Amino acid sequence: MRVKDLAADRSAAGLPDLALIVLAEDAAAVAANEQLNRVVARQYLVRVLRAVQRLDAEHRADPALSAVRELLDAMDVDAALAWALRPEVTGWVWRSEAGSADPVAQLRVLADCLAYDPAAAPASVRLGSPGGSGGPAGRPAPVVTGDGLARGSLLLEWASEGDEPAVRLDAARAGAFAARLQAAADLLAEEWPEGLAMAGTDIRAFAALGGHRGLKPLNFSVHGLRGLVLTSERPAYMLAQSLVHEATHQRFSGVLDCVAPVRNPKATHHSPFVDAERPLGHILHGILSFINDAYAAGRHQAVEPDPVERDRLGRYRQQKVEQLLAAEKNLLEVAEPTPAGERLLAGCRDAIGRLSGG
Structure with missing residues (x-):
């Protein structure tokens, strides 16, 4: 890759136009999200190059730096942008930019990141329609098993730093987990293909969580590990709802990497999604993700044959719409x-209006 090609x-x-990336309702929204994805990838590629340049000053001969230079030299721009948004790469970027980061430790972690090979995953999920174009939405998303560096042990370590540790899987268990996710993706392909196309752009890998809550959702994303959904x-x-929910978190994290949506991000207000005071960015995350979550629930409600389940989905959508209306009101009271x-807020307002029948 040459810098002039990137330019x-x-x-x-x-x-x-960020109003377009709120909800995948047509081809224009899908195209806008692909453009956002490229801009975010560009940001991370530049951050990688800057981190390498900083380390070059005293460690130019380090094998990890040589490997990164050779890797990028061999890539075209499309491949370099896709590589820059892999979760292990964005994770390394965030850690390398920390003020207390030790250069020797950075280089050791970089070597571990380069050892990760998505193709080594024993199972993956196709987030696109069978026989599709092979573009962003056709990229298979591997299941990270944590079985050695090549299969993402470092990723699972990073992802497990919070309250819900990821589960290490053997090949058989990874295949079963991928099959459940594939069924959800295939359902989206039937019921909301644009939603799947957006998810295929935003999600790059999956990891399993073992703390089951029955039918209650247990899923999350980590801002610094772009594209990894747990x-x-x-x-x-229900997993179809989780796919678009987490894809939207990934999408908004990308927006936050590029631009500030409010001038007072430290301001807080009540979030009806968690019934607690939260910063405005957290409230926006909730608004965007539950817009897509509720929309996916509505798509399935329209074709669900079981009247009991149709009623449950209707109640769920109504609850989320009420929370969305309250969250939007609270946000606008303090946001600048x-x-x-x-x-972005114009897109949210339009989407909430359609969900509420307004």
Whole structure:
């Protein structure tokens, strides 16, 4: 990859209209999300190059730095952008930018990151329609098993730093986990293909959570591990909601990497999603993810043959719409939106209006 090629890439055109990336309702939304993805990838690629440049000053001969240079030299721009948004790469970027980061430790971790090979995963999930174009939505998302560096042991270690540790899987268990996720993706392909296309752009890998809560959702994303989604197993239509929910968290994290949606991000207000005071960015995360979650539930409700389950989905959607209306009201009481934030909020307002029948 040559820097002048990056300068001419369409990612240099900048962010799309953020109102379009709130909800995948048509091809324009899918295209806008792909453009956002390229812009975010460009940000991370530049951050990688800067981190390498900093380390080059005293450690140029280190094998890990040589490997990164050789890797990027052999790539075209599309491949370099895709590589820069892999979760192990973004995880390394965040750690290398920490003020207390030790250069020797950074290089050791970089070597471990380079050892990760998504193709070594024993199972993966196809987040695209069979026989699709093979574009971003056709990229298989591997299941990270944590069985050695090549299969993501470092990723699982990072992802398990919170309250819910990820589960290390053998090949058979990874295959079963991938099959559950594939059923959810296939359901989305039937019921909401644009939603699956957006998820296929935003999600790059999966890891399993073992703290089952029955039918209650247990899934999350980590801002610094872009594209990695952690989830427990549930029925396919519920996992379909989880897919678009977490994909939206990934998407908004990308927005936050590029632009500030509000001028007062440290301001807080009550979040009806968790019934607690939260910073505005957390509330926006909830608004965006539950817009897509509720929309997916509605798509399935329209074709669900069981009247009991249809009623449950209806109650769920109504609850989420009420929370969305309250969250939007609370956010607007204190938020000072930037121009980019105004467009994002305009997209949220339109989507919530459609969900509520307004």
